[in-house]
Amino acid sequence: xxxxxxxxxxxxxxxxxxxxxxxxxxxxxxxxxxxxxxxxxxxxxxxxxxxxxxxxxxxxxxxxxxxxxxxxxxxxxxxxxxxxxxxxxxxxxxxxxxxxxxxxxxxxxxxxxxxxxxxxxxxxxxxxxxxxxxxxxxxxxxxxxxxxxxxxxxxxxxxxxxxxxxxxxxxxxxxxxxxxxxxxxxxxxxxxxxxxxxxxxxxxxxxxxxxxxxxxxxxxxxxxxxxxxxxxxxxxxxxxxxxxxxxxxxxxxxxxxxxxxxxxxxxxxxxxxxxxxxxxxxxxxxxxxxxxxxxxxxxxxxxxxxxxxxxxxxxxxxxxxxxxxxxxxxxxxxxxxxxxxxxxxxxxxxxxxxxxxxxxxxxxxxxxxxxxxxxxxxxxxxxxxxxxxxxxxxxxxxxxxxxxxxxxxxxxxxxxxxxxxxxxxxxxxxxxxxxxxxxxxxxxxxxxxxxxxxxxxxxxxxxxxxxxxxxxxxxxxxxxxxxxxxxxxxxxxxxxxxxxxxxxxxxxxxxxxxxxxxxxxxxxxxxxxxxxxxxxxxxxxxxxxxxxxxxxxxxxxxxxxxxxxxxxxxxxxxxxxxxxxxxxxxxxx
Ligand code: ASP
Numbered sequence: 001x002x003x004x005x006x007x008x009x010x011x012x013x014x015x016x017x018x019x020x021x022x023x024x025x026x027x028x029x030x031x032x033x034x035x036x037x038x039x040x041x042x043x044x045x046x047x048x049x050x051x052x053x054x055x056x057x058x059x060x061x062x063x064x065x066x067x068x069x070x071x072x073x074x075x076x077x078x079x080x081x082x083x084x085x086x087x088x089x090x091x092x093x094x095x096x097x098x099x100x101x102x103x104x105x106x107x108x109x110x111x112x113x114x115x116x117x118x119x120x121x122x123x124x125x126x127x128x129x130x131x132x133x134x135x136x137x138x139x140x141x142x143x144x145x146x147x148x149x150x151x152x153x154x155x156x157x158x159x160x161x162x163x164x165x166x167x168x169x170x171x172x173x174x175x176x177x178x179x180x181x182x183x184x185x186x187x188x189x190x191x192x193x194x195x196x197x198x199x200x201x202x203x204x205x206x207x208x209x210x211x212x213x214x215x216x217x218x219x220x221x222x223x224x225x226x227x228x229x230x231x232x233x234x235x236x237x238x239x240x241x242x243x244x245x246x247x248x249x250x251x252x253x254x255x256x257x258x259x260x261x262x263x264x265x266x267x268x269x270x271x272x273x274x275x276x277x278x279x280x281x282x283x284x285x286x287x288x289x290x291x292x293x294x295x296x297x298x299x300x301x302x303x304x305x306x307x308x309x310x311x312x313x314x315x316x317x318x319x320x321x322x323x324x325x326x327x328x329x330x331x332x333x334x335x336x337x338x339x340x341x342x343x344x345x346x347x348x349x350x351x352x353x354x355x356x357x358x359x360x361x362x363x364x365x366x367x368x369x370x371x372x373x374x375x376x377x378x379x380x381x382x383x384x385x386x387x388x389x390x391x392x393x394x395x396x397x398x399x400x401x402x403x404x405x406x407x408x409x410x411x412x413x414x415x416x417x418x419x420x421x422x423x424x425x426x427x428x429x430x431x432x433x434x435x436x437x438x439x440x441x442x443x444x445x446x447x448x449x450x451x452x453x454x455x456x457x458x459x460x461x462x463x464x465x466x467x468x469x470x471x472x473x474x475x476x477x478x479x480x481x482x483x484x485x486x487x488x489x490x491x492x493x494x495x496x497x498x499x500x501x502x503x504x505x506x507x508x509x510x511x512x513x514x515x516x517x518x519x520x521x522x523x524x525x526x527x528x529x530x531x532x533x534x535x536x537x538x539x540x541x542x543x544x545x546x547x548x549x550x551x552x553x554x555x556x557x558x559x560x561x562x563x564x565x566x567x568x569x570x571x572x573x574x575x576x577x578x579x580x581x582x583x584x585x586x587x588x589x
Contacts, residue, residue, distance in 0.1 A: 016076065017077045066104065216231070331348075345400045430442070491526065
């Protein structure tokens with residue numbers, strides 16, 4: 001009754017067919033005798049024609065159609081005189097003989113086309129309208145395909161999809177938990193999982209050998225741009241594996257997903273240690289689509305009378321190829337950029353390597369041409385290149401330079417769309433010392449194993465030894481974005497107890513929170529390890545986009561609000577009483 005075809009499938013070969021289409025009115029155009037209407041559904045747009053000489057009353061009706069009216073139209077497919085090569089149905093149109101309006105529509109608050117004029121909050125409030133737009137439709141359909149390909153690949157590798165509970169006990173994984181009061185257990189709360197971490201480990205003890213789940217995770221974090229309080233992971237765990245086997249398996253998954261969604265064959269997945277990533281790129285998730293590696297300049301820049309460099313723990317530079325022509329204005333803008341509080345550098349030094357072999361720098365007062373030639377040699381700068389230099393405390397300065405490197409690359413368009421450069425970052429520190437709290441934090445999470453060669457040192461070593469322990473942990477990074485992270489886990493009660501102790505748990509607290517896991521380790525826990533991928537982020541990265549929000553059907557805004565249903569919201573006082581969160585409600589009996 002509603003349709004014989006969809007709005008994206010009719011071609012010249014269908015000429016002469018009698019068809020029925022249903023969809024939304026994208027736009028109408030009135031040319032006197034003829035009225036044209038673009039009819040849209042998920043599959044495409046087809047042009048309808050109404051001829052007033054043929055059927056005057058139908059044409060009058062068509063002229064009154066508003067944007068987003070829902071209609072059914074019946075008519076004959078015919079060749080268009082004025083073809084539209086940008087549309088798959090652009091060779092044909094439908095001469096409408098009969099039409100019915102299935103529903104009218106108010107004028108939508110923003111345009112429902114490829115590009116929209118709607119602001120973020122408006123688009124989220126009317127999400128059902130935004131979801132009608134081509135880009136969102138394609139993103140959400142892409143997401144469905146990515147989930148399907150994930151299942152296909154993992155199923156073929158013997159992974160079993162298991163659901164784990166959403167109402168669990170609070171676990172420390174770095175973020176704050178969302179808590180849910182228990183009506184039946186006064187004063188007690190469930191927590192929503194930050195990830196299924198302990199459950200997937202228990203599944204390994206339970207003999208499942210290979211587990212995965214495409215699963216919602218919940219983290220009550222202060223929302224930075226493009227974070228969502230609920231997000232999706234491809235969560236995985238394997239028993240009887242080494243790090244190398246885990247990495248090989250999930251390199252396979254990443255390859256499969258890129259190949260079977262966008263037809264891209266990923267290049268090699270090099271391995272880089274955490275230390276090396278920081279040293280060479282100033283980041284533990286380096287974008288290696290371009291060079292501009294960090295080069296230490298202490299040896300050539302210090303002891304020449306420039307106090308700022310002399311007092312610095314680190315003087316570090318990057319060579320920006322072919323940019324000696326950077327203007328004063330551009331350099332000032334970069335200097336302002338590194339001085340922003342988010343970056344926090346004090347200033348920026350530059351050296352221009354002129355075409356004639358001479359150098360022009362912002363520190364010419366302190367350095368001779370020979371000195372600057374030495375900087376150029378170390379950084380690999382040639383005539384026509386620009387050297388940018390920062391100095392200060394080592395760790396901070398490396399990070400600042402890493403950020404500057406990205407900013408310069410952005411400005412120069414070096415982040416080539418369609419180019420994908422994956423790498424594994426490995427050998428993270430196990431523990432981070434928190435000076436203020438006077439205790440260690442787990443860099444990954446408390447269940448991560450130290451590298452095998454560090455186990456004995458962890459059990460017996462002193463405080464300084466603990467700082468140097470390496471974790472059997474790894475991150476998959478693509479184009480500077482952390483796509484996934486995981487580790488080989490501790491599967492031994494004694495080592496897990498030791499870890500909790502280092503993390504500042506009393507034995508009672510550890511038992512209270514994780515007794516179930518350590519108990520399970522006493523019943524033949526196999527060695528195991530795993531990984532979790534950020535599914536929303538993966539969708540965005542494969543599509544070369546920055547925002548995960550457009551890959552989530554119903555996202556929250558920066559304040560963590562769902563603008564459409566208006567959540568969070570207050571609950572009735574009597575609900576609070578029932579949940580033991582208030583003593584008296586409005587409707588007291
Ligand atoms: N549960 C970890 C996370 O959410 C991933 C893992 O270690 O497998 O980051």
